Amino acid sequence: ADQRISAGSIRQRKGGVPIVCLTAYTYPVARLLDDHVDLLLVGDSVAMVLHGHKTTLGASLEMMIAHGQAVMRGSAKACVVVDMPAGSYEATPRQAVASARRIVKETGCQAVKLEGGVAVARQIAAIVAAGIPVMGHIGLLPQSVESDGGYKIKGRSEDNVAALFRDADAVEKAGAFSVVIEGTVETVAADLTRHISIPTIGIGASSDCDGQILVIDDMVGLTVDRVPKFVKQYADLRSVISGAAASYAAEVRNRTFPGPGHVFPAATDKNDTLDK
Ligand code: KIV
Numbered sequence: 001a002d003q004r005i006s007a008g009s010i011r012q013r014k015g016g017v018p019i020v021c022l023t024a025y026t027y028p029v030a031r032l033l034d035d036h037v038d039l040l041l042v043g044d045s046v047a048m049v050l051h052g053h054k055t056t057l058g059a060s061l062e063m064m065i066a067h068g069q070a071v072m073r074g075s076a077k078a079c080v081v082v083d084m085p086a087g088s089y090e091a092t093p094r095q096a097v098a099s100a101r102r103i104v105k106e107t108g109c110q111a112v113k114l115e116g117g118v119a120v121a122r123q124i125a126a127i128v129a130a131g132i133p134v135m136g137h138i139g140l141l142p143q144s145v146e147s148d149g150g151y152k153i154k155g156r157s158e159d160n161v162a163a164l165f166r167d168a169d170a171v172e173k174a175g176a177f178s179v180v181i182e183g184t185v186e187t188v189a190a191d192l193t194r195h196i197s198i199p200t201i202g203i204g205a206s207s208d209c210d211g212q213i214l215v216i217d218d219m220v221g222l223t224v225d226r227v228p229k230f231v232k233q234y235a236d237l238r239s240v241i242s243g244a245a246a247s248y249a250a251e252v253r254n255r256t257f258p259g260p261g262h263v264f265p266a267a268t269d270k271n272d273t274l275d276k
Pocket residue numbers: 023041042043044045046083180203213214215
């Protein structure tokens with residue numbers, strides 16, 4: 001039986017205990033996070049974070065599916081949502097449904113996420129009608145940063161605020177079970193949260209959102225490039241990994257690694273395998 005948190009049960013948590021979300025891209029990290037989160041997002045940020053692309057436009061359906069499969073293998077409890085990459089859904093609702101079906105069929109994930117409000121409402125409605133739960137994503141849209149001229153905070157002007165409300169309404173009406181609000185003025189994110197009846201998941205938004213999400217590599221201090229202001233670094237894995245690499249390099253150079261415990265003596269023992 002499926003013990004996973006469903007998209008439907010995430011939806012029911014509007015206004016309740018905040019929904020804990022993180023991105024995950026790999027089997028070991030999914031294993032570690034599954035006990036602590038409600039939802040794991042296989043974000044198209046994987047293209048930047050793990051593959052070194054300059055923007056999320058470097059993500060492909062194949063990339064998203066491979067990481068989605070790894071995260072599904074590593075988790076048992078979390079609701080797993082896989083991002084639809086740029087170019088896989090914008091053209092038509094038909095294209096969006098075909099891509100969403102492929103992601104769900106090949107990974108077994110609970111839901112998909114796509115970016116945009118009014119502009120993709122027909123896509124969201126079509127995927128939901130095909131029986132696949134959809135998470136929306138409004139505010140700052142990383143797949144549009146090139147056309148938008150950079151990573152710009154949303155909700156500063158009256159026009160901008162009105163557009164955000166139209167997007168939130170469109171995403172809700174299209175049947176999404178929740179919506180990410182990214183890079184949006186705090187009071188606007190809080191107002192949007194009160195305005196719609198599906199949970200809002202904030203990132204650079206407001207503590208009043210119904211849940212929060214961060215990119216795992218940013219959160220644990222593994223991201224080498226500059227991280228956004230909204231990131232709180234809860235650990236410093238860069239220095240842990242650099243320190244380990246420096247120790248290993250020194251021990252290889254002075255021949256203290258491998259030591260007696262890491263080699264196979266000429267006299268065979270009864271369990272002659274690679275096990276410790
Ligand atoms: O790709 C991603 O990591 C995301 C989250 C930051 C919401 O879309």
